[in-house]
Amino acid sequence: MRVVEVFYSLQGEGRFAGLPSVFIRLAGCPIRCRWCDTAYAWPWDAGVDMDLQGITRQVSRWPCRYVVITGGEPLIGEDGRLRDGIVGLTKALKEMGYHITIETAGLLFDQAIQCDLMSISPKPGHVDIATIRALVHRYSHQLKFLFPEVWQVEQIEELLEALGIVDPTGVMLMPFASRRGELLAVQQQVAEVCLEHGWMFCQRLHLLLWDGLRGR
Numbered sequence: 679m680r681v682v683e684v685f686y687s688l689q690g691e692g693r694f695a696g697l698p699s700v701f702i703r704l705a706g707c708p709i710r711c712r713w714c715d716t717a718y719a720w721p722w723d724a725g726v727d728m729d730l731q732g733i734t735r736q737v738s739r740w741p742c743r744y745v746v747i748t749g750g751e752p753l754i755g756e757d758g759r760l761r762d763g764i765v766g767l768t769k770a771l772k773e774m775g776y777h778i779t780i781e782t783a784g785l786l787f788d789q790a791i792q793c794d795l796m797s798i799s800p801k802p803g804h805v806d807i808a809t810i811r812a813l814v815h816r817y818s819h820q821l822k823f824l825f826p827e828v829w830q831v832e833q834i835e836e837l838l839e840a841l842g843i844v845d846p847t848g849v850m851l852m853p854f855a856s857r858r859g860e861l862l863a864v865q866q867q868v869a870e871v872c873l874e875h876g877w878m879f880c881q882r883l884h885l886l887l888w889d890g891l892r893g894r
Contacts, residue, residue: 679763680705681733682718682725685893686740690884691852692797692820694779699744700737707750708758709783709804713828715856715890719750730763734770745771748781760788768792787812794818800837802828807840814841820848822880825868827854831875850880858889
């Protein structure tokens, strides 16, 4: 499996923001959003080849029980199908006692994947309603929307209606920013929209603390 980096930091976004975790960043992404802050992980040949034992050995170096599998797009391989090795990786991590979060755009569903939290960030123009619906019914989940440059309120409401999601507490609005200054400039606007619609405000601690530093 191509691994771009394995590092230890605080989760910056979502339900477990602030929690020490090990991040496994896998190579390759079929979407390649223009605003992506991890474009170095786009190429399918980025990083290095690591076998399952090598990955789990790296993960076990740090004193925590939480793992985030991210990318790129960690669920999809270069052929557009389920990434080779991802099921085995999640199975091994669960057997080792880890809590697993997977960060995905929600383009692929396979019930063999073991996951404690499916963190889904839909991308405009790449939304698969049936797949996202399957993911949210199978897994504990959170839906994160970059706002306002990527998603608008009306688009989010339409998607939630199509998904049949009525609980706003699993819906998160995340300020569109790549640096600390940009985050500070827009976060109040995002917070006001969250208050209006009952959605959760998704802070981006890694930007506040480390201003976009890689590996943090």
